[in-house]
Amino acid sequence: MSTQWLKPYMPRSLYARAALILALPVIVVLLVVAIAFLQKHLEDVTSQMARTAAREVSLVLDVMQDSETQQQALAAARQDLSVLNMSARFLPPNEEPQTGSRRWYDFIAPQVASELHALLPETEYVALPNGQDVRLFLSTDLGVLELGFDRRRLSPTAPHQLIVTMVFFAALMTSISFLYMRNQLRPITRLADAAQAFGRGRVVPYSPGGAIEVRAAGNAFVDMRSRIERQIEQRTLMLSGVSHDLRTPLTRLKLGLSMLPEDEAAPLLQDVNEMQSLLDAFLDFSRGAVESAPESVEPEIWLSQIVDDAQRAGQQVELVSVEGQGTAMLRPSAMRRAVENLIGNATRYGSRAEVSLSLTPKSLRIRVEDDGPGIPIEQRTEAVKPFTRLDPARNQNQGSGVGLGLAIVADIARVHGGILRLGSSERLGGLCADIVIGR
Template sequence: MRLRLGPLQPERLIRKMLPRGLFGRSLLIVLVPMVVLQGVALQIFYGSHLDELSRRLAGAVAGEIGFMIDQIDRDPTRRTLVLQEADKHFTFRTVYLKNETLRHLPPPDAPGPVDTDLARALAQDVHRPFNVAWHTHPGILRVNIQMADGVMSVDVPRKRLFIGTLYIFLVWLIGSAVLLAALAALFLRTQVRGIRRLAEAAENFGMGRDHGPIRPEGAIEVRRAATAFNRMRERLRRFVSQRTTMLAGVSHDLRTPLTRLRLALAMQPSITPEDLQDMESDIADMERLIGIYLSFARGEGAEQALPTDLPDLLDDICATARRTGATINLSVADELTVTLRPEATRRAFTNLIDNARRHATQIWVSATRIGGSVQILIDDNGPGIPEQKRETLLKPFESDHPGGTGLGLSIARDIIIAHGGSILLLDRPGGGLRVVVELPG
């Protein structure tokens, strides 16, 4: 069986290796061209200029050694004088070992092309067997040449073959790269910090954690985005305030005629007590429905998120449900403090438990911390909800219960999503419905 690699796999691999954050990608955009440029400069210097200098320096040393050998070959009696004059003028230190034989040495390991250039130049100028010892003494390399009656050992200062500008160039290359990388990182961190604060402010504002306007900082585009966010935040706050005020007026206007109707019914003697009771029940249902509709329309935008003890909140909600006849088993881990809007969260879980109470005789509520979030499970032993209807029942005005408004689950979902969480309707193991709620921990 053959596995074919898709044409996009190299691109996916590169994308996977790239940094995901804006800071890392921006720094990469700055550093990659700089490293490539310095690599090209190093290659030009090392591959042309340094090679040429190395060949010339090695040729000079080899030529001087070859000159010494030629002078000794012409008049062997002047060997001592030739060695003394060469040491004086060429800065060599030469020793002639009579009756010695050239020994085999390991291959040279000098940095760069120096060893190759020196060996090539010596082979061209000496015409005798030789070897080079690079690490006999610090700062010195030893050239051993096989002569007719012994071995001539020439100590050559290393500075004759190396140039100091190489190290200066390398230090400048590496130092400038480190300095530019540090400056780029410092500058980019300042720019990215403004974007990060803007993202955090938008996330917190969307989850009801309004920490006030943010201070614009960074590049002019980032400052514009921060200023636009502050204006948007102010407009949304004003909109929520105006809508809340309007809904409060609607609530007052709707309840006033209902109150007058109730008083009028109470003052009618011809109405039987049973009819009066039915009418008052209808009015109470109307008031309840109006309250539910207003709660759905009003939302919880004015409430601020606070660190809340989730076990205490769930215990209070379950205790209230038990007073209405529900059978609830609560199991919550200790020390579950979550930042949320308490009253909105209370309404969401009250709606979920009321929905379970209408369809089941037994309810189980549990909460645990999983990673960076808190998971709340609400299980019941009712008939459950078919999978194809679960998403529909989370929408407004969708209900499978006679007399229901279809807003309970929708209000709960909106509140949970506003906290940055999620809600799922699943089958409970053993039968019934399981509601899974996850909130940021």
């Protein structure tokens, strides 16, 4: 049986779901017990007591039946009224029965009234004003007779007390259980916070705790985080070392080629320069975003500086829109490298680029659009992989590269806990690249 329809109505937080798991069974048990108590016990007992009281009232009416006046009727029934602990009087002709109002929680009163009306056809009104006394207004040949007696002769005293007691202790025990449950859930939320922070590029102090299973998951997370950090560090050191070691022979080649005639050295110098650019790209990719710690920046000012620097470098780029205000936790140098890569690709494969910023309470989005040829939908997944060339989609003759530009941007976005999304620009018709980061 599918339960998809139930998901929109379920709470999303762990504490709310735990509270629901604790409270729902208690509520169901209370309802079942209350319904069973009302139907199987109170209703049966009330019915039996009402029949007994109706027989006593009928006895009083039978004694008064042969009387000619109201005083004679009351005198004839005085002894029976005394034995039955009842009071009686006839209403004056101009007096209306005073029934009063029932208490809102007197849920047995309707059954009492209906039982008496069914058992005593002479009954005109049943007054249950305060839960302690009962007044019956009966139609007789001598007038309206008012009989009064104790409510306890018709139903148990304060039948709501059982339900009130059950509700009180159920709420008390549920609250105590939730306090203990919260202590068990706290290590899970701490683990979730640490994992979320690490996914966004931040390392927060975390020590496993809680139950055995939660502690095991926490230890596994700590080990995983250590392995990832170690692998990133090893990758960075390896590629940085390779790039650094290759710079020395390239520098010697440049010095050697400078001694040759210009017409012979020019093609070789071009090859050496391409090798130098490849090493720079490798180094950028190896560094990723690990060389700086996150810090609070104002995205609007920070992005405006990047666009201004690109404009001074001769690139046709413009900051077209800024939505939202506030600060965000970024690695400024790494994210600057990512935005500069996107702007460089946009101006290399198109004639101009437009940059926009959108800041919401939950996310930060940096968008770079160009008027170039774009990237086909079926190739966008491959475009962000390292060392991928998309010759049919992006004219590689316009610039030399090794397919690391978008890979570097995607890697930096991932380190920030975000993502790089590629699409088509509705404004310019080329590529639309979005860096989306959670705040």
